[in-house]
Amino acid sequence: MSPVGAIVRKELHTYFVSPVAYVVAFVFLLLTGLLSFLAIATTSNRSMQLLRAQGDLPNLNLNEFVFRPVFYNMAVVLLLVVPILTMRLLAEEKKLKTMELLVTSPVTITDIVVGKFVAALTVLAGMLALSAVAPVALAPFAEFRWPPILTGYLGVLLMGGLFLSAGLLGSSLTENQIIAVILSFGALLLFWLFGWAGQVFDGTALGKVLSYLSPLDHFEQLVKGLVETKDLVYFIAGIIFTLFLTHRVIESQRWR
Amino acid sequence: MIQVEHLTKLYGPKTAIADVSFSVEKGEVLAFLGPNGAGKTTTMRILTASLPATSGSAKIAGYDCFDQPKEVKRLIGYLPEVPPLYTEMTVTEYLTFVGRIKGIEPERLPVALDQVIERMSLGEVRGRLIANLSRGFKQRVGLAQALIHDPPVLILDEPTVGLDPKQIIEIRQLIRELAGARTIILSTHILPEATAVAKRVVIINDGRIVAEDTQEQLSARLRRSEKVSLTLKHPPLDVQDHLLALPGVLSVRQEGHTFLVEAELGRDLREDLGRTAVQKDWGLLELKLVAMTLEDVFLRLTQHEEGVEAQP
Ligand SMILES: Nc1ncnc2c1ncn2[C@@H]1O[C@H](COP(=O)(O)OP(=O)(O)O)[C@@H](O)[C@H]1O
Ligand SMILES: [Mg+2]
Numbered sequence: 385m386s387p388v389g390a391i392v393r394k395e396l397h398t399y400f401v402s403p404v405a406y407v408v409a410f411v412f413l414l415l416t417g418l419l420s421f422l423a424i425a426t427t428s429n430r431s432m433q434l435l436r437a438q439g440d441l442p443n444l445n446l447n448e449f450v451f452r453p454v455f456y457n458m459a460v461v462l463l464l465v466v467p468i469l470t471m472r473l474l475a476e477e478k479k480l481k482t483m484e485l486l487v488t489s490p491v492t493i494t495d496i497v498v499g500k501f502v503a504a505l506t507v508l509a510g511m512l513a514l515s516a517v518a519p520v521a522l523a524p525f526a527e528f529r530w531p532p533i534l535t536g537y538l539g540v541l542l543m544g545g546l547f548l549s550a551g552l553l554g555s556s557l558t559e560n561q562i563i564a565v566i567l568s569f570g571a572l573l574l575f576w577l578f579g580w581a582g583q584v585f586d587g588t589a590l591g592k593v594l595s596y597l598s599p600l601d602h603f604e605q606l607v608k609g610l611v612e613t614k615d616l617v618y619f620i621a622g623i624i625f626t627l628f629l630t631h632r633v634i635e636s637q638r639w640r
Numbered sequence: 641m642i643q644v645e646h647l648t649k650l651y652g653p654k655t656a657i658a659d660v661s662f663s664v665e666k667g668e669v670l671a672f673l674g675p676n677g678a679g680k681t682t683t684m685r686i687l688t689a690s691l692p693a694t695s696g697s698a699k700i701a702g703y704d705c706f707d708q709p710k711e712v713k714r715l716i717g718y719l720p721e722v723p724p725l726y727t728e729m730t731v732t733e734y735l736t737f738v739g740r741i742k743g744i745e746p747e748r749l750p751v752a753l754d755q756v757i758e759r760m761s762l763g764e765v766r767g768r769l770i771a772n773l774s775r776g777f778k779q780r781v782g783l784a785q786a787l788i789h790d791p792p793v794l795i796l797d798e799p800t801v802g803l804d805p806k807q808i809i810e811i812r813q814l815i816r817e818l819a820g821a822r823t824i825i826l827s828t829h830i831l832p833e834a835t836a837v838a839k840r841v842v843i844i845n846d847g848r849i850v851a852e853d854t855q856e857q858l859s860a861r862l863r864r865s866e867k868v869s870l871t872l873k874h875p876p877l878d879v880q881d882h883l884l885a886l887p888g889v890l891s892v893r894q895e896g897h898t899f900l901v902e903a904e905l906g907r908d909l910r911e912d913l914g915r916t917a918v919q920k921d922w923g924l925l926e927l928k929l930v931a932m933t934l935e936d937v938f939l940r941l942t943q944h945e946e947g948v949e950a951q952p
Contacts, residue, residue, distance in 0.1 A: 390740035394726075401728060485724035485785065488688040489741045490713040638690060 387491035391499025392506070395473065399507055404472070408465050409511045412458075416515050419457040423450045447532050447609075451519070455536040455607045458515070462508075462544045463576065467568035469507060470551025471561040473500045474634070478559040483634075493634050497627050501545075501552055508544045512537060532609030539606030542619035543599055547572055549626035556633040575599060641666040641793060641823040642687065647696035649682050656682040657847040659696070666792075669819045671838035672827040679847040680827035681721060684797050687825070688718045700793055714743065717791040721798050723782025727771035731762055731781055734770055735788055742789035752788055760784040760814070776807035783814065794818065796826040800833060812837055867930040868909045870899045873923025882920070886912050900930065 399405035427450055477483040486496055519533050547568075554568030555561075575598055582595030595601050599622075602615040642664040649656045657679035664670045672680050685691035686698050689709035698705040703712050726734055735756065739749045757766055760780045765773055770781060779799070786794060799815065800808040815837055818824065828834050834841045843851040872879070875897060883892045883899065888907040893900040903909045910927055917924040 387741055387743075390737060393740075394737045397733070398726075398728065480724065480726065481720060481722040482724040482726055484690070484718075484720045484722075485738065486741070487690040488713060488716070488718045488720075489738075490710050490743050491741050492710075638692075 387489075387495040388499045388502065391491070391496060392503045395500055395503030396506060398472075399469075399503065402472075404468065405507050408469050409507070409514065412461055412465050412511050413514055415461045416454065416458050417518070419461075420450070420454045420518050423453045423457075445528075447528050451528065451533055451536060452607055454518075455540055458512075458540050459543055459603060462540070462547055463569075463572050466508070466544060466547035467551045467554065467565045467572070469504055470548055470555050470568060471564040472555070473504065473552055474555040474630070475559050475561050475564045478637075487638060493631050496634070497552065497631050501548060501623075501627060504548045504552070505545055508548060509541065512540060512544070529609075532607070535609050535611050536607045538611070539603045542606070542616070542623075543603050546599055546619055546622050546626070549623045549630070550575075553626050553630045553633065556630045556637075641668075641701055642825065643697075643699045644683070644687070645697050647683065647686060647698055648694050649679075649686065649691070650694045655847055657844075660844070660847070660849055661696075662842050662849060662852060664823055664825055666823055667819075667821060668840065669815075669824045669826070669838045671834035671841045672825060672844060673829070673831065673834040673841050674827070674844035675829050677846075678829075678844045680829075680844060681797055682847075683844070684718070684795050684825070684827060687795055688716055689713055714789075715791055716793045716795055717786030717789065719782050719786045719794075719796045719799055721801065723778055724785070725770045725778060725781060728769065730769055731757070731766045731773075731784075734781065735784055738785045739788050744789055752790070756784045756788045759787070776803055776810065779803060779807065779811060780814070783811070787818070792822060794822055794824045794826075796824065798827055798829070800828070800830075808833075866903045866905060866907060866909065868901045868903070868913060869926070869928050869930050870901055870913055870917070870924075871926040872897055872899070872917060873925050875899075875922050876920075879922065882916065883913070886916065888912075897925075 474483075477486065487493070516537065519528070519530075522528070550571050551564075551568040554571065555564040557567060558564050577598075578594045579598030579600035582591045582593075582598060582601075585591030585594060596618070599619070602618045605612060605615050644663065645661050647660040648658050660679070660683060662670075672683065674680050682691070686693045687700065687705060689705040689712040692706055700712050700715055703715070705712050726737070729737070732753065735753055736749065739752055740746075744752050757763055760783055762777070762780060762784060765777055770778065773781065783796075783799070786796070796815065800811050803811060812833070815824065815826065824838075826837060840852070840854055842849060843853075870883075876882075879899070880892050880894065883889055883901055886909070888903045888909065889901055890904060891902045893902075901909055901913065908929070910929065914924065914927050917927075
């Protein structure tokens with residue numbers, strides 16, 4: 385088995401033995417389920433009002449009124465739960481002194497970082513797949529277009545992946561899991577707020593830079609069903625860069 | 641098998657080891673003996689290719705620990721001071737994971753696992769969570785982790801620290817059994833441990849190697865004595881006879897006008913020597929007690945182990 389494969393399996397095992405993966409998935413699905421229900425209820429209320437006012441059933445766009453808000457809500461929930469998913473990954477290796485085992489085995493630091501990232505991404509993808517039960521269940525009863533839903537999921541997966549890489553970086557900086565959560569959450573919130581700050585400085589060069597750095601605009605494009613190279617590049621480059629930083633942190637800790 | 645040459649490591653401004661050189665032959669067991677903070681762990685971590693040295697070189701089977709870390713890591717089994725255990729795994733799960741990252745082929749893994757569990761007598765706890773094992777069993781799982789890929793070189797950092805006397809004896813017995821084809825280097829701050837397990841002992845203190853000896857010669861050196869250095873301006877030719885005639889003097893060694901006078905343990909010769917030199921008008925220039933580095937080091941080592949020595 386490749387070293388990366390061995391690390392992925394070990395991390396997945398730990399996720400499911402300690403109930404972290406179940407708890408995170410449960411909270412994620414509960415919140416997104418609840419938020420989806422609210423979005424559907426709001427939409428059906430609105431169609432009822434329109435029915436009463438106009439006398440015929442309007443054709444409300446489910447993609448726009450239900451799924452789009454649900455994807456935004458998912459992203460917010462991920463902002464909260466991803467740091468929980470990543471906090472243990474590197475902090476605990478240092479605390480238990482098991483990092484010593486990894487760095488004296490024939491595995492590279494890249495193997496370690498990639499293996500941990502892939503394991504967390506697998507859990508995330510599993511959660512997202514479970515949440516996809518909602519559109520599949522709705523499909524026979526409602527009319528909506530699948531492509532924006534698929535690109536929306538792609539957006540959530542990429543955004544979640546970016547969050548995971550940031551969480552891994554946070555976890556590499558400390559051996560205390562609580563501190564890892566706080567660092568990761570703080571960093572994610574900061575980048576999230578860049579989007580808002582970008583609107584405040586709208587039209588200026590600074591505003592452009594801030595908006596570009598925030599994942600929000602890139603995410604919005606995908607949720608709208610627009611797949612553009614620049615947004616994909618933003619997420620993938622962001623993930624690779626953050627994992628690279630994590631690699632540097634581990635490497636530098638080895639020298640001390 | 642292991643060549644260490646002029647190895648130096650600084651942590652920031654602090655020198656952890658300085659100009660450390662030694663070598664270990666294939667199949668040899670070498671003890672790395674020194675008090676806490678001497679630099680044992682630092683040296684071993686450099687040998688495992690996980691810590692870069694500041695200068696000097698370390699080679700295992702001809703592979704450079706800095707330039708060829710992958711090759712080196714395949715050849716070694718390493719037990720750190722704190723055994724690196726995932727406490728939420730069972731013994732089998734843990735060793736399976738270690739086997740995988742050590743690069744054991746999947747089809748060979750079950751056999752390697754059974755062998756190491758057998759060898760370390762872990763059969764009765766193989767399904768137990770590591771968190772619930774006793775300190776002695778945890779240490780054996782730590783050893784199993786270092787052994788599962790059957791490496792030709794074993795590096796054991798204070799393998800008996802924190803164990804009770806019965807467990808210490810067991811672990812030492814295991815280490816003696818592992819010797820043979822394997823090259824083993826183990827560190828300790830306990831003098832009897834070094835001589836119990838290893839044929840050759842390298843003594844390190846304050847980051848420097850202060851002695852390298854076989855077990856027999858080391859024990860001989862342990863019979864400590866008091867030494868005084870005496871420097872005379874115009875010593876007569878028969879000065880050695882005069883000195884040897886003084887009560888308590890065991891030997892005299894001459895280096896130019898300086899004489900190293902060795903006396904029985906517990907006897908301070910300075911007064912006698914001073915009086916004699918003045919009375920006989922030898923031109924006394926200097927008289928001082930010689931602090932032997934090695935003996936200083938011995939004083940800082942743990943000399944006795946409660947409960948371990950009495951047993952076989
Ligand atoms: N990570 C580190 N940072 C700074 N100094 C260190 C570090 N590790 C060890 N030292 C110092 O280097 C010296 C040698 O330490 P070490 O190799 O652990 O000794 P030993 O294993 O013989 O007890 C000690 O003085 C120790 O304080
Ligand atoms: Mg040490």
